[in-house]
Amino acid sequence: MDADLPFFVGFSEFPGIGPMRFRLLYEYFGSAMAAWKASAMELTHIGLGSTLTEEFHAFRSTTDPEKSLDNLTRHHVAAVAITDIRYPKLLKQITDAPFVLYVKGKRGETPINLSRTVGVVGARKVSGYGAEVTERIAGGLAQSGCTVVSGMAYGVDAIAHASALDAGGSTVAVLGCGVDIIAPAGNSRLYRDIIESGRGAVVSEMPLGFRPSRGLFPARNRIISGLSLGIVVTEGAQDSGSLITARYAAEQGREVFAVPGAITNPNSRGPAKLIKNGATLIESAADILSEIGLSGNTEKPEKTHPTLSNGEQCIYNYLSNGRGHIDDIIRGTGLTAPEAAGILTVLEIKGLVKDYGEKLFGLV
Numbered sequence: 001m002d003a004d005l006p007f008f009v010g011f012s013e014f015p016g017i018g019p020m021r022f023r024l025l026y027e028y029f030g031s032a033m034a035a036w037k038a039s040a041m042e043l044t045h046i047g048l049g050s051t052l053t054e055e056f057h058a059f060r061s062t063t064d065p066e067k068s069l070d071n072l073t074r075h076h077v078a079a080v081a082i083t084d085i086r087y088p089k090l091l092k093q094i095t096d097a098p099f100v101l102y103v104k105g106k107r108g109e110t111p112i113n114l115s116r117t118v119g120v121v122g123a124r125k126v127s128g129y130g131a132e133v134t135e136r137i138a139g140g141l142a143q144s145g146c147t148v149v150s151g152m153a154y155g156v157d158a159i160a161h162a163s164a165l166d167a168g169g170s171t172v173a174v175l176g177c178g179v180d181i182i183a184p185a186g187n188s189r190l191y192r193d194i195i196e197s198g199r200g201a202v203v204s205e206m207p208l209g210f211r212p213s214r215g216l217f218p219a220r221n222r223i224i225s226g227l228s229l230g231i232v233v234t235e236g237a238q239d240s241g242s243l244i245t246a247r248y249a250a251e252q253g254r255e256v257f258a259v260p261g262a263i264t265n266p267n268s269r270g271p272a273k274l275i276k277n278g279a280t281l282i283e284s285a286a287d288i289l290s291e292i293g294l295s296g297n298t299e300k301p302e303k304t305h306p307t308l309s310n311g312e313q314c315i316y317n318y319l320s321n322g323r324g325h326i327d328d329i330i331r332g333t334g335l336t337a338p339e340a341a342g343i344l345t346v347l348e349i350k351g352l353v354k355d356y357g358e359k360l361f362g363l364v
Contacts, residue, residue: 002081002083002084003033004031004032004033004081004083005032005069005079005081006065006066006068006069007031007032007033007035007036007065008032008079008081008082008099008100009065009068009069009072009079009100009207010032010036010060010063010065010068011025011032011035011036011099011100012099012100012205012206012207013059013063013068013207014056014059014060014063016052016055016056017052017056018096019096019097019098019099020096021048022035022099023099024046024047025038025043025046025048026099028046029042032081036060036065040053040054040057043056068207071208072102072208075104075180075208076104077102077103077104077179077180077208078102078103078104079100079101079102079103080100080101080102080103081099081100082097082098082099082100087101088101088114088227089114089115090114090115090117090226090227090228090229091223091226091227093226093252094222094226094252096222097226098205098223100205101203101204101205102178102179102203102204102205102206102207102208103179103201103202103203104179104180104195104201104202104203105194105195105200105201105202106195106196106197106198107198108197108198108199109198110199112147112170112172112199112200112201113145113146113147113170114147114172114227116145116146116147116229116294117146117147117148117149117172117227117228117229118141118146118147118148118149118228118229118230118231118232118288118292119148119149119150119224119225119227119228119230119231119232119245119249120134120137120138120141120148120149120150120156120157120160120231120232120234121150121151121156121157121160121221121224121231121232121233121234121236121242121245121246122134122155122156122157122233122234122235122236122240122242122267122270123155123156123235123236123237123240123242123267123270124153124154124155124156124157125154125155125267126155126156126159126235126267126360127235127265127267128322128323128324128325128328129235129261129262129265129322130155130156130234130235130261130267131155131156131159131322131323131324131356131360131362132322132323133234133235133259134156134159134160134163134234134235135159135163135322135323135362136163136284136285137232137234137259137282137284137285137288138159138160138161138163138164138167138285139163139164139166139167139169139285140167140284140285140286141164141169141285141288141289142163142164142165142167142168142169142170142171143167143168143169143285144285144289144294145169146169146285146289146294147164147169147170147171147172148160148161148163148164148169148170148171148172149171149172149174149224149227149228150171150172150173150174150224151173151174151175151176151217151220151221151224151245152173152174152175152183152184152187152190152191152194152202153184153187154184154186154187154357154358155358156234156235156236156242157173158187158190158356158357159323159356159362161173161190161193161194161200162190162193162354162356164200165193165194165197165199165200166354166364168199169199170199170200171194171199171200172200172201172202172203172227173191173194173200173201173202173203174203174204174220174223174224174227175202175203175204175206175212175220176204176206176212176213176216176217176219176220177204177206177210177211177212177216178204178206178207178208178209178210178211179202179203179204179206179208180208180209181209181210181211181212183212186357186358187357189355190356190357203223204220205219205223217241217244218241218244221241221244221245221248222245222248222252224245224248225245225246225248225249225252225254226248226252228249228254229254229255229292229294230249230254230255230256230257230288230291230292231245231246231249231254231255231256231257232257232258232259232282232288233245233246233256233257233258233259233270233271233274233279234259234271235259235261235265235267235268235270235271236267236269236270236271237266237267237269237270238266238269238270238273240267240270242270243270243273243274246258246274246279255280255288255291255292256274256278256279256280257279257280257281257282257287257288257291258270258271258272258274258275258279258280258281258282259271259281259282259283260272260275260281260283309343311335311339311343312343312346312347314333314335315329315333315335315340315343315344315347315353316347316352316353316363318332318333319353319361319362319363320363322362323356323360323361323362323363324360324361324362325358325359325360325361326340326341326344326359326360326361327359329344329361344361351364352364
């Protein structure tokens with residue numbers, strides 16, 4: 001084990017030192033260990049400030065970095081320092097790259113490809129159209145061998161992750177909290193699917209136990225774009241957080257893609273705004289691959305399924321046209337609410353339908 005790693009972890013647990021300040025310390029002292037053990041006079045001398053130096057001195061006097069590292073091992077979490085060869089090369093290129101990444105996920109037969117990555121983000125309250133295009137694009141990217149990156153939020157993020165796994169591909173979820181915390185809690189099943197699949201990982205720059213807060217999401221978004229060759233916004237309002245991710249992508253020199261939508265849908269305004277400002281309009285995963293100079297088969301193989309009852313077949317056929325809210329399924333199939341709920345449960349047990357949260361269902 002790198003003797004410097006515990007001190008990378010120690011610094012990440014102190015809230016007063018972020019990537020830019022840590023870089024200053026690391027470059028001056030030559031190692032995280034030397035910076036951690038530096039005297040208060042040295043820390044003040046290089047511009048850390050007397051107040052912050054006092055706070056850091058108090059913090060390190062009660063913190064054992066080795067114990068923090070042991071705690072990560074107990075939680076089956078890896079800490080990857082920016083000096084580690086395993087640290088994502090694309091992310092390392094951004095000016096405010098996290099100095100340590102926490103990673104949780106079961107090791108698969110094939111390592112996750114972090115040189116062929118595309119971020120897919122968008123609205124939390126996604127429409128049926130937004131869900132369908134997200135599924136097609138994320139599934140197509142995964143089928144082509146790309147790793148789909150997103151933020152595990154409700155809506156577009158969750159659909160992007162699930163679609164990548166359903167297509168047999170890989171995905172990375174970037175959290176704005178510790179990787180031991182499932183946020184939002186309603187995505188617990190997706191969280192488990194990602195970390196247990198052998199084809200996914202949950203990552204964060206936040207230490208274990210760090211709770212999510214609204215102010216942390218912009219910082220999280222810069223990591224999503226930093227990990228990606230390009231960012232796709234499939235649906236989002238004009239003030240959507242996904243546009244923050246797109247802005248970071250542009251600042252980082254990454255490609256920005258947007259999916260057009262109906263002008264009557266408020267969630268089409270975000271992509272429309274991006275397109276007006278120079279984002280590339282795309283309609284498929286193939287469009288994205290062409291723009292970033294990658295090739296691959298984006299066609300998802302057809303799936304066979306066991307014999308279904310009339311009601312099961314009715315819902316299956318309805319969902320073949322894209323994901324739908326349970327209210328839309330009831331209206332579209334003519335089934336009663338109890339009938340639709342019961343049949344959806346049976347289809348989930350059969351592995352044909354998946355609940356994507358907030359009563360949104362789609363085919364696996």
